[in-house]
Amino acid sequence: MNPDTPQPAQRGTGPTALEDDLQQRQRAVTALGDELRALGDAAVGAEAPTETLHLVAEAARRxxxxxxxxxxxxxxxxAIDDFxxxxxxxxxxxxxxxxxxPPMRVETTADTVTGHCTLSLVHEGPPGYAHGGMSAMLLDELMGLxxxxxxxxxxxxxxxxxxxxPVPLDTPLRAQARITRTENRKTYVHGSIATETRPAxxxxxxxxxxxSPAPDSQRALFPHLPLL
Structure with missing residues:
Protein backbone atom coordinates (compact mmCIF):
# COMPACT_ATOMS: atom_id res chain seq x y z
CA MET A 1 0.00 0.00 0.00
CA ASN A 2 1.33 3.42 -0.93
CA PRO A 3 2.12 5.26 2.35
CA ASP A 4 1.17 8.56 0.71
CA THR A 5 -2.35 7.35 -0.03
CA PRO A 6 -4.89 9.00 2.33
CA GLN A 7 -6.26 6.41 4.76
CA PRO A 8 -9.86 6.32 6.00
CA ALA A 9 -10.33 7.82 9.46
CA GLN A 10 -10.48 5.30 12.28
CA ARG A 11 -13.94 4.78 13.70
CA GLY A 12 -14.45 6.24 17.16
CA THR A 13 -11.73 8.91 17.05
CA GLY A 14 -11.62 12.64 16.37
CA PRO A 15 -14.00 15.54 17.09
CA THR A 16 -16.86 14.09 15.03
CA ALA A 17 -16.83 10.83 16.97
CA LEU A 18 -16.74 12.70 20.27
CA GLU A 19 -19.68 14.84 19.13
CA ASP A 20 -21.59 11.73 18.08
CA ASP A 21 -20.96 10.14 21.48
CA LEU A 22 -22.16 13.30 23.24
CA GLN A 23 -25.33 13.47 21.15
CA GLN A 24 -26.04 9.79 21.72
CA ARG A 25 -25.66 10.26 25.47
CA GLN A 26 -27.94 13.32 25.39
CA ARG A 27 -30.57 11.30 23.54
CA ALA A 28 -30.23 8.45 26.03
CA VAL A 29 -30.55 10.81 29.01
CA THR A 30 -33.61 12.44 27.42
CA ALA A 31 -35.22 9.07 26.68
CA LEU A 32 -34.67 7.91 30.27
CA GLY A 33 -36.06 11.20 31.60
CA ASP A 34 -39.17 10.82 29.43
CA GLU A 35 -39.83 7.31 30.72
CA LEU A 36 -39.21 8.28 34.35
CA ARG A 37 -41.64 11.19 33.99
CA ALA A 38 -44.24 8.83 32.55
CA LEU A 39 -43.61 6.36 35.39
CA GLY A 40 -43.88 9.10 38.02
CA ASP A 41 -47.13 10.39 36.58
CA ALA A 42 -48.51 6.84 36.41
CA ALA A 43 -47.42 6.16 39.99
CA VAL A 44 -49.05 9.19 41.59
CA GLY A 45 -52.24 8.64 39.61
CA ALA A 46 -52.42 4.89 40.11
CA GLU A 47 -55.32 3.18 41.85
CA ALA A 48 -53.81 -0.21 41.07
CA PRO A 49 -54.12 -3.21 43.42
CA THR A 50 -51.69 -3.25 46.33
CA GLU A 51 -49.94 -6.35 44.98
CA THR A 52 -49.30 -4.58 41.68
CA LEU A 53 -47.74 -1.66 43.53
CA HIS A 54 -45.39 -4.07 45.36
CA LEU A 55 -44.40 -5.72 42.06
CA VAL A 56 -43.69 -2.38 40.38
CA ALA A 57 -41.70 -1.20 43.41
CA GLU A 58 -39.50 -4.30 43.21
CA ALA A 59 -38.98 -3.82 39.46
CA ALA A 60 -38.05 -0.16 40.07
CA ARG A 61 -35.60 -1.24 42.78
CA ARG A 62 -33.81 -3.56 40.33
CA ALA A 79 -20.34 16.38 30.48
CA ILE A 80 -23.59 16.69 28.49
CA ASP A 81 -24.38 20.12 30.02
CA ASP A 82 -23.53 23.54 28.60
CA PHE A 83 -23.31 25.50 31.84
CA PRO A 102 -42.15 19.34 33.17
CA PRO A 103 -39.74 19.92 31.22
CA MET A 104 -40.06 23.59 30.26
CA ARG A 105 -39.23 24.61 26.67
CA VAL A 106 -37.49 27.99 26.69
CA GLU A 107 -37.40 30.73 24.04
CA THR A 108 -35.34 33.92 24.28
CA THR A 109 -35.59 37.35 22.65
CA ALA A 110 -33.52 40.47 23.18
CA ASP A 111 -35.09 41.31 26.55
CA THR A 112 -37.50 38.48 27.43
CA VAL A 113 -37.32 34.77 28.23
CA THR A 114 -40.49 32.74 27.67
CA GLY A 115 -41.11 29.23 28.94
CA HIS A 116 -43.74 26.74 27.80
CA CYS A 117 -44.71 23.67 29.82
CA THR A 118 -47.55 21.61 31.23
CA LEU A 119 -47.61 20.55 34.87
CA SER A 120 -48.97 17.13 35.81
CA LEU A 121 -50.11 15.19 38.87
CA VAL A 122 -46.53 14.92 40.17
CA HIS A 123 -46.62 18.74 40.63
CA GLU A 124 -50.00 18.81 42.38
CA GLY A 125 -50.78 20.93 45.44
CA PRO A 126 -54.52 21.56 45.85
CA PRO A 127 -56.48 18.88 43.95
CA GLY A 128 -56.34 19.71 40.24
CA TYR A 129 -53.86 22.58 40.65
CA ALA A 130 -50.10 23.04 40.86
CA HIS A 131 -48.22 23.29 44.14
CA GLY A 132 -47.31 26.93 44.78
CA GLY A 133 -43.66 26.01 45.14
CA MET A 134 -43.64 24.78 41.54
CA SER A 135 -44.77 28.20 40.30
CA ALA A 136 -42.00 29.87 42.30
CA MET A 137 -39.43 27.41 40.92
CA LEU A 138 -40.53 27.94 37.31
CA LEU A 139 -40.27 31.70 37.70
CA ASP A 140 -36.97 31.62 39.57
CA GLU A 141 -35.47 29.56 36.74
CA LEU A 142 -36.73 31.87 33.98
CA MET A 143 -35.75 35.03 35.86
CA GLY A 144 -32.23 33.71 36.30
CA LEU A 145 -32.07 32.77 32.61
CA PRO A 166 -54.59 28.73 41.01
CA VAL A 167 -52.39 27.27 38.28
CA PRO A 168 -54.24 24.35 36.64
CA LEU A 169 -52.65 20.97 35.94
CA ASP A 170 -52.69 19.34 32.50
CA THR A 171 -52.99 22.78 30.93
CA PRO A 172 -50.36 24.34 28.63
CA LEU A 173 -48.72 27.22 30.49
CA ARG A 174 -46.78 30.26 29.36
CA ALA A 175 -44.28 31.86 31.74
CA GLN A 176 -42.23 34.98 31.05
CA ALA A 177 -39.40 36.94 32.64
CA ARG A 178 -37.97 40.34 31.75
CA ILE A 179 -35.44 42.68 33.30
CA THR A 180 -36.98 45.87 34.66
CA ARG A 181 -33.80 47.67 35.76
CA THR A 182 -30.18 47.19 36.78
CA GLU A 183 -28.10 48.75 39.53
CA ASN A 184 -24.40 47.92 39.71
CA ARG A 185 -24.26 44.15 40.28
CA LYS A 186 -28.02 43.92 40.98
CA THR A 187 -30.60 42.98 38.35
CA TYR A 188 -34.33 43.47 38.98
CA VAL A 189 -36.61 41.05 37.14
CA HIS A 190 -40.38 40.67 36.69
CA GLY A 191 -41.91 37.26 36.03
CA SER A 192 -45.40 35.91 35.33
CA ILE A 193 -47.29 32.70 34.60
CA ALA A 194 -50.47 32.44 32.51
CA THR A 195 -52.13 29.80 30.38
CA GLU A 196 -51.32 29.59 26.67
CA THR A 197 -54.95 30.26 25.81
CA ARG A 198 -55.20 33.37 28.03
CA PRO A 199 -51.67 34.85 28.07
CA ALA A 200 -52.83 38.30 29.20
CA SER A 212 -23.82 38.92 39.97
CA PRO A 213 -21.24 37.36 42.29
CA ALA A 214 -17.96 39.21 42.76
CA PRO A 215 -14.99 37.20 41.38
CA ASP A 216 -13.86 36.10 44.85
CA SER A 217 -17.37 34.93 45.77
CA GLN A 218 -17.75 33.13 42.47
CA ARG A 219 -14.49 31.25 42.98
CA ALA A 220 -15.63 30.19 46.44
CA LEU A 221 -19.07 29.07 45.23
CA PHE A 222 -18.00 27.42 41.96
CA PRO A 223 -14.27 26.60 42.19
CA HIS A 224 -14.56 24.07 39.32
CA LEU A 225 -15.96 26.58 36.80
CA PRO A 226 -14.32 29.41 34.82
CA LEU A 227 -15.31 32.91 35.85
CA LEU A 228 -18.56 34.00 34.21
Whole structure:
Protein backbone atom coordinates (compact mmCIF):
# COMPACT_ATOMS: atom_id res chain seq x y z
CA MET A 1 0.00 0.00 0.00
CA ASN A 2 1.33 3.42 -0.93
CA PRO A 3 2.12 5.26 2.35
CA ASP A 4 1.17 8.56 0.71
CA THR A 5 -2.35 7.35 -0.03
CA PRO A 6 -4.89 9.00 2.33
CA GLN A 7 -6.26 6.41 4.76
CA PRO A 8 -9.86 6.32 6.00
CA ALA A 9 -10.33 7.82 9.46
CA GLN A 10 -10.48 5.30 12.28
CA ARG A 11 -13.94 4.78 13.70
CA GLY A 12 -14.45 6.24 17.16
CA THR A 13 -11.73 8.91 17.05
CA GLY A 14 -11.62 12.64 16.37
CA PRO A 15 -14.00 15.54 17.09
CA THR A 16 -16.86 14.09 15.03
CA ALA A 17 -16.83 10.83 16.97
CA LEU A 18 -16.74 12.70 20.27
CA GLU A 19 -19.68 14.84 19.13
CA ASP A 20 -21.59 11.73 18.08
CA ASP A 21 -20.96 10.14 21.48
CA LEU A 22 -22.16 13.30 23.24
CA GLN A 23 -25.33 13.47 21.15
CA GLN A 24 -26.04 9.79 21.72
CA ARG A 25 -25.66 10.26 25.47
CA GLN A 26 -27.94 13.32 25.39
CA ARG A 27 -30.57 11.30 23.54
CA ALA A 28 -30.23 8.45 26.03
CA VAL A 29 -30.55 10.81 29.01
CA THR A 30 -33.61 12.44 27.42
CA ALA A 31 -35.22 9.07 26.68
CA LEU A 32 -34.67 7.91 30.27
CA GLY A 33 -36.06 11.20 31.60
CA ASP A 34 -39.17 10.82 29.43
CA GLU A 35 -39.83 7.31 30.72
CA LEU A 36 -39.21 8.28 34.35
CA ARG A 37 -41.64 11.19 33.99
CA ALA A 38 -44.24 8.83 32.55
CA LEU A 39 -43.61 6.36 35.39
CA GLY A 40 -43.88 9.10 38.02
CA ASP A 41 -47.13 10.39 36.58
CA ALA A 42 -48.51 6.84 36.41
CA ALA A 43 -47.42 6.16 39.99
CA VAL A 44 -49.05 9.19 41.59
CA GLY A 45 -52.24 8.64 39.61
CA ALA A 46 -52.42 4.89 40.11
CA GLU A 47 -55.32 3.18 41.85
CA ALA A 48 -53.81 -0.21 41.07
CA PRO A 49 -54.12 -3.21 43.42
CA THR A 50 -51.69 -3.25 46.33
CA GLU A 51 -49.94 -6.35 44.98
CA THR A 52 -49.30 -4.58 41.68
CA LEU A 53 -47.74 -1.66 43.53
CA HIS A 54 -45.39 -4.07 45.36
CA LEU A 55 -44.40 -5.72 42.06
CA VAL A 56 -43.69 -2.38 40.38
CA ALA A 57 -41.70 -1.20 43.41
CA GLU A 58 -39.50 -4.30 43.21
CA ALA A 59 -38.98 -3.82 39.46
CA ALA A 60 -38.05 -0.16 40.07
CA ARG A 61 -35.60 -1.24 42.78
CA ARG A 62 -33.81 -3.56 40.33
CA UNK A 63 -33.55 -0.76 37.76
CA UNK A 64 -32.21 1.64 40.36
CA UNK A 65 -29.46 -0.84 41.23
CA UNK A 66 -28.24 -0.65 37.60
CA UNK A 67 -27.65 3.09 38.00
CA UNK A 68 -26.09 2.93 41.46
CA UNK A 69 -22.46 3.31 40.35
CA UNK A 70 -20.52 5.22 39.27
CA UNK A 71 -22.01 8.53 40.43
CA UNK A 72 -20.85 12.05 39.71
CA UNK A 73 -19.69 14.23 42.57
CA UNK A 74 -22.13 16.71 44.11
CA UNK A 75 -20.54 19.82 42.58
CA UNK A 76 -19.45 18.37 39.25
CA UNK A 77 -21.07 19.48 35.99
CA UNK A 78 -22.26 16.62 33.73
CA ALA A 79 -20.34 16.38 30.48
CA ILE A 80 -23.59 16.69 28.49
CA ASP A 81 -24.38 20.12 30.02
CA ASP A 82 -23.53 23.54 28.60
CA PHE A 83 -23.31 25.50 31.84
CA UNK A 84 -22.43 28.79 30.11
CA UNK A 85 -25.65 28.89 28.05
CA UNK A 86 -27.88 27.47 30.79
CA UNK A 87 -28.66 24.17 29.04
CA UNK A 88 -28.58 21.66 31.88
CA UNK A 89 -30.02 18.22 31.32
CA UNK A 90 -30.78 17.57 34.99
CA UNK A 91 -32.26 20.97 35.79
CA UNK A 92 -35.53 20.46 37.76
CA UNK A 93 -37.38 22.95 35.52
CA UNK A 94 -36.03 22.55 31.99
CA UNK A 95 -33.84 19.45 32.17
CA UNK A 96 -34.90 16.70 29.79
CA UNK A 97 -33.17 14.15 32.01
CA UNK A 98 -34.77 15.19 35.30
CA UNK A 99 -37.97 13.25 36.09
CA UNK A 100 -39.27 16.15 38.20
CA UNK A 101 -39.02 18.66 35.33
CA PRO A 102 -42.15 19.34 33.17
CA PRO A 103 -39.74 19.92 31.22
CA MET A 104 -40.06 23.59 30.26
CA ARG A 105 -39.23 24.61 26.67
CA VAL A 106 -37.49 27.99 26.69
CA GLU A 107 -37.40 30.73 24.04
CA THR A 108 -35.34 33.92 24.28
CA THR A 109 -35.59 37.35 22.65
CA ALA A 110 -33.52 40.47 23.18
CA ASP A 111 -35.09 41.31 26.55
CA THR A 112 -37.50 38.48 27.43
CA VAL A 113 -37.32 34.77 28.23
CA THR A 114 -40.49 32.74 27.67
CA GLY A 115 -41.11 29.23 28.94
CA HIS A 116 -43.74 26.74 27.80
CA CYS A 117 -44.71 23.67 29.82
CA THR A 118 -47.55 21.61 31.23
CA LEU A 119 -47.61 20.55 34.87
CA SER A 120 -48.97 17.13 35.81
CA LEU A 121 -50.11 15.19 38.87
CA VAL A 122 -46.53 14.92 40.17
CA HIS A 123 -46.62 18.74 40.63
CA GLU A 124 -50.00 18.81 42.38
CA GLY A 125 -50.78 20.93 45.44
CA PRO A 126 -54.52 21.56 45.85
CA PRO A 127 -56.48 18.88 43.95
CA GLY A 128 -56.34 19.71 40.24
CA TYR A 129 -53.86 22.58 40.65
CA ALA A 130 -50.10 23.04 40.86
CA HIS A 131 -48.22 23.29 44.14
CA GLY A 132 -47.31 26.93 44.78
CA GLY A 133 -43.66 26.01 45.14
CA MET A 134 -43.64 24.78 41.54
CA SER A 135 -44.77 28.20 40.30
CA ALA A 136 -42.00 29.87 42.30
CA MET A 137 -39.43 27.41 40.92
CA LEU A 138 -40.53 27.94 37.31
CA LEU A 139 -40.27 31.70 37.70
CA ASP A 140 -36.97 31.62 39.57
CA GLU A 141 -35.47 29.56 36.74
CA LEU A 142 -36.73 31.87 33.98
CA MET A 143 -35.75 35.03 35.86
CA GLY A 144 -32.23 33.71 36.30
CA LEU A 145 -32.07 32.77 32.61
CA UNK A 146 -33.05 36.25 31.46
CA UNK A 147 -30.12 37.60 33.50
CA UNK A 148 -27.78 35.03 31.94
CA UNK A 149 -28.93 35.78 28.39
CA UNK A 150 -28.53 39.52 29.05
CA UNK A 151 -24.85 38.94 29.92
CA UNK A 152 -25.57 39.47 33.62
CA UNK A 153 -25.22 35.96 35.11
CA UNK A 154 -26.59 36.26 38.63
CA UNK A 155 -27.92 34.42 41.66
CA UNK A 156 -31.28 34.95 43.35
CA UNK A 157 -31.15 37.00 46.55
CA UNK A 158 -34.87 37.86 46.80
CA UNK A 159 -38.03 36.51 45.19
CA UNK A 160 -41.49 37.85 45.99
CA UNK A 161 -44.32 35.79 44.53
CA UNK A 162 -47.99 36.79 44.27
CA UNK A 163 -50.52 34.04 43.64
CA UNK A 164 -53.46 35.63 41.84
CA UNK A 165 -55.29 32.47 40.75
CA PRO A 166 -54.59 28.73 41.01
CA VAL A 167 -52.39 27.27 38.28
CA PRO A 168 -54.24 24.35 36.64
CA LEU A 169 -52.65 20.97 35.94
CA ASP A 170 -52.69 19.34 32.50
CA THR A 171 -52.99 22.78 30.93
CA PRO A 172 -50.36 24.34 28.63
CA LEU A 173 -48.72 27.22 30.49
CA ARG A 174 -46.78 30.26 29.36
CA ALA A 175 -44.28 31.86 31.74
CA GLN A 176 -42.23 34.98 31.05
CA ALA A 177 -39.40 36.94 32.64
CA ARG A 178 -37.97 40.34 31.75
CA ILE A 179 -35.44 42.68 33.30
CA THR A 180 -36.98 45.87 34.66
CA ARG A 181 -33.80 47.67 35.76
CA THR A 182 -30.18 47.19 36.78
CA GLU A 183 -28.10 48.75 39.53
CA ASN A 184 -24.40 47.92 39.71
CA ARG A 185 -24.26 44.15 40.28
CA LYS A 186 -28.02 43.92 40.98
CA THR A 187 -30.60 42.98 38.35
CA TYR A 188 -34.33 43.47 38.98
CA VAL A 189 -36.61 41.05 37.14
CA HIS A 190 -40.38 40.67 36.69
CA GLY A 191 -41.91 37.26 36.03
CA SER A 192 -45.40 35.91 35.33
CA ILE A 193 -47.29 32.70 34.60
CA ALA A 194 -50.47 32.44 32.51
CA THR A 195 -52.13 29.80 30.38
CA GLU A 196 -51.32 29.59 26.67
CA THR A 197 -54.95 30.26 25.81
CA ARG A 198 -55.20 33.37 28.03
CA PRO A 199 -51.67 34.85 28.07
CA ALA A 200 -52.83 38.30 29.20
CA UNK A 201 -54.43 36.97 32.40
CA UNK A 202 -51.63 36.33 34.87
CA UNK A 203 -52.14 33.57 37.40
CA UNK A 204 -48.86 34.20 39.23
CA UNK A 205 -46.55 37.20 39.26
CA UNK A 206 -43.13 37.66 40.84
CA UNK A 207 -40.48 40.30 41.43
CA UNK A 208 -36.91 39.18 41.92
CA UNK A 209 -33.55 40.65 42.79
CA UNK A 210 -30.50 38.91 41.34
CA UNK A 211 -26.87 39.69 42.09
CA SER A 212 -23.82 38.92 39.97
CA PRO A 213 -21.24 37.36 42.29
CA ALA A 214 -17.96 39.21 42.76
CA PRO A 215 -14.99 37.20 41.38
CA ASP A 216 -13.86 36.10 44.85
CA SER A 217 -17.37 34.93 45.77
CA GLN A 218 -17.75 33.13 42.47
CA ARG A 219 -14.49 31.25 42.98
CA ALA A 220 -15.63 30.19 46.44
CA LEU A 221 -19.07 29.07 45.23
CA PHE A 222 -18.00 27.42 41.96
CA PRO A 223 -14.27 26.60 42.19
CA HIS A 224 -14.56 24.07 39.32
CA LEU A 225 -15.96 26.58 36.80
CA PRO A 226 -14.32 29.41 34.82
CA LEU A 227 -15.31 32.91 35.85
CA LEU A 228 -18.56 34.00 34.21
Missing amino acids: LTDQLATPRRLRASVP ATGRRFYNPVSGEGNPLA VCLHSARPSMTVALTTRYLQ QNLVEAEGVFV
